[in-house]
Amino acid sequence: MGGAAVRGGASGAGGAAAGGVDERVVLAGIPLRNAVLTASGTFGYGTELAPFLDLRELGGFVAKSLTLEPRHGNPPPRIAEAPAGMLNAISIENVGVKAFLEEKLPALPEGVVVLASAFGTEPGLYAELAARVSSHPRVAGIEINASCPHVKAGGIEFGQDPRLLAELVATVRRATARPLLVKLSPNVTRIADMARVCEAEGADGVTLINAVQAMEVDVERRRPVLSNILGGLSGPAIRPIALRMVWQVAQAVSIPICGVGGIGSAEDAVKFLLCGATAVQVGTQNYLDPTAAVGIARASRTTPAGTAFSASPI
Template sequence: MDHLNNQSPVDLAVNIGGIQLANPVMTASGTFGYGREFAQFVNLDAIGGIVVKGISIEPRAGNPPQRIVETPCGMLNAIGLENVGLERFIAQKLPYLRSIKCRVVVNILGDSVEEYAYLAEKLSEHAGIDGLEVNISCPNVKKGGVAFGTNPAMAQAVTEAVKKHSTLPVIVKLSPNVTDIAAMAKAVEAGGADAISLINTLIGMAIDIDKRRPRLANIIGGLSGPAIKPIALRMVWQVANAVSIPVIGIGGIGTTEDALEFLIAGATAVQIGTANFYDPGAADTIISGLTTYLEQHNETSLINLIGSLDTGVLS
């Protein structure tokens, strides 16, 4: 029985809309490939969950270069949702994902409600997938290119379609490029979402002053990294107080302290994004750090931290 004495009494387990995670640390879609790419840098079995690169029905080549630009405290990307497509993901990527112990969430994207529904139905037929994350920052081509994630009615409609065609827990990923993030959260909750993740990237741009040209070939791109953390934290706090379903915090999380802020603000789990590029072992470090923090504060369960922010009058 000696091995039991070596185990920490701290319980990091959380539940995200029916997905039981060993700990609250996940990796964000688009920053961790399909999982296997990071196997030499981080213990995949120990992470709470992996969210794979967004999957569309057909393969996408993405945007032409330049597609990534470093910015102060962050980065701009205009990858253009490059991915292998549904068929190749199932045949070539899913077998490996089935071999690891952590939870696997597949991010899906489409240009119409029907495409989201089709992806949800087909992915639900295969073992090894624990949940779907719905990227609603995509343009609805049938509605003139308006992003699903900026219109509450459209966001609710795509959520309802995915839920109707899937047996898996559904997480909806919210765009921060809206006036009222709480209204968007309430809309997808009404559509049946099991959980919400936020934030996706903020829209930004960078200019080469010598060439007087945009640094990105796409002109604009998504801003991520430490620079967006205060905005993400504020939005997570707002959404956690507006809905009754679990919230996953994303945005500039690279340290244990960052993760703790999101959890205390009301997030049940967090996703590590841009930090994976400059510190591939960040997830391992944060998981260890959470255990240490709880032990130091005489807490036995991470759940006690979630939403524990005291917003009373400061003296």
């Protein structure tokens, strides 16, 4: 399948911006302000950063994954440094869907494009959460977290078994008419097969990749660094893996792709677009530089037409 067809429906929604480049992008039916979002779990609920950044400069942001009830995470240590990246095992600590809808969303400035991220331990719980967030006018779309690599139940088990993934996507699809993305795990043998399942079950797009399952060891203490033992590796270390998988998925499905994994610059973001992504998410880089995503979004606005951000995929 040609790359241009893969990106179909992805280009600007009409009307060039002042600089001659229309930075607006439609991702899986979600009108974004530009092609640069922030990744779930790396930008909180937006409220933490809103005093310092104009979140309307972002294409959109994916909020921290939600569960129906508030949830505590893992005991410390939850994070560890790694070469060109980091490990984390937070385990979906979140305020719960009620506080998200009643307290977090209303606190965000008007015009910020918000995607909710849904997590659960069984398909019905994901679906109930998707239905709850769909009732709120500020939720532009939903991303299913089918790939968290460090919780005891749920998440990655859906993203690693094509039959479970099909059941999950189908169940959530029936629960919401909102644009639906599925965030895929890289911890599989054939990522394209998982993307095909999502497409077949009615997902509007796929986001990839989540963190790569990993561990680190403390030699002095002779035990794993993370309390959870296993965690997820993110950051520049995984970018070539992410690019490879985005490219493979772009060859396999016609639904749009949101590329994520180690993006730290506009050039990194363009690499994902060239591999067939319609939009990108900035994740771990937000920790090094909270202005990184806004900076990349600005670059997407000022890039000359016909190059880089508006180039055709490989």
